[in-house]
Amino acid sequence: MKTLSLFTKTFVPSDAIEAEIDLDVKPMMNVLIILIPFLVSVAEYTRLAIIDMSLPPNVTSVGGAGQGEKPKLKLTVVVAPSYLCVTLGETMLDSIARKGQDYAYDSLAARLSSRRLTADVKDEVIVAPRDGIQFKHVVRVMDACRKTGFDKISLASATENPSAGK
């Protein structure tokens, strides 16, 4: 009686297969050896990016408000050595104390997102660091602003003594 070949096939142990099949890996190795130096030469290990920013309208003289029209107040983030604060005009809305070496950027983002809902200008924010602030903190604050949904970021300078101007 004839049986199906599937059932009659004897399975060879894996060791025996390994002994029989001698796979030639030389071409594969050659391809890899050529490909790797090429990829090393074109690889990008640090990716660069840019953050667009502008100066406030009173510096560039390119304002959105027309002649005699009062400019709309924008949310401002003041970066001081010991705290961050969110202001609207002369009114301080929020203040976040610095914790150790870094500022609480997540907390700032949360406060900004809640303040953005009630602000007149919802797409623009002014970041105003004090003179001695390191630039890495300014970039982090700008990141927090962008995360909240502010597309336009203006960079201004915060006065050391705000009451002196009055």
Next chain:
Amino acid sequence: MALFKKKSLASVDHFGDTFKPQMTSLIDILTLLLVFLIQSFSAEGNLVTPSTDLTLPMSSSKKPPKPSLMLELTHNGVVADGKQLTANESFARDPDFLVKNVYGWLMAQKVKIGKAETQRQIILQCDRDLEFNIVKRIMFTCSKAGFTDFSVLVIEE
């Protein structure tokens, strides 16, 4: 002497006729390396070269840089085209915000660029630990020279 009587390795029977190195582990390593390199592959390459004199800040920004006019703000001074325009100490405490040497260089660049308003953008490469006082003065100088479209170069996280 025993040294000269010693049999060579090739003549030892248990080594067999040919020696076959184990290639599987080597191919595994190369495959992993290949995957890593393909992941970091960039067809465009870096259009902007960061300065070696400064450490750029990290940011979550994903916007790729375009080639444009560039100023490098290092710990020591302001550098453009590989030449130091001015030292930071010379203008850091100056009551006038305008940095004359930088302004002069920018005006020369403005003449080179011509009347194309769209090309009046500038990329600032600022050291991450640099005080904002320096950045502020350079930005003010750039705006006075007509470069009001600023970008800051950062390292993508």
